[in-house]
Amino acid sequence: MDFLLNLDVDDLGRATAFYQSAFGLKPGRRIGGGGVEMLGGPAPIWLLEKPAGSSTSGTMGETRRYGRHWTPLHLDFITPDVDAAVTRALAAGATLEHPVSTHPWGRLALMADPFGHGYCFVQFLGQGYDEIAE
Secondary structure, eight states: OOOOEEEEESOHHHHHHHHHHHHOOEEEEEETTTEEEEESSSSOEEEEEOOTTOBSOTTTOOBOOOSSOOOSOOEEEEOSOHHHHHHHHHHHTOEEEEEEEEETTEEEEEEEOTTSOEEEEEEEOTTGGGGTOO
16 A cells, blocks of 8 residues: 655645755646645655635534644654754754754654644664664
8 A cells, every 4th residue: 555645735836845945855746736746755745735724624623724733643754864954944944843852762853844734853873763662
């Protein structure tokens, strides 16, 4: 089974530029005027333009907002150099939400994109998560 990731954004052009600059992804297919596939990682990321204030679903009663928000799902980007990844993302418009921290399994940077989505940069050290696996 394959999978892809969809991220709602309020400005498709700005989001495309951010994901190109911050992560080195390249635009692929487009769907109408409202979506672009970003390629270069292990799974495509689709940026889908949805206006702020539009309904998220017919059952939840919530509307889209693009200020920083919490969600139980986020992306982790694995990188060989977390400091370089943070520098590149900050230059593209990301926010570093917590200083880079070091753990027995690796280094971690908590970030947010300009559209309110949280994500992390992870740099595995040693055996990565196997360092703490039981």
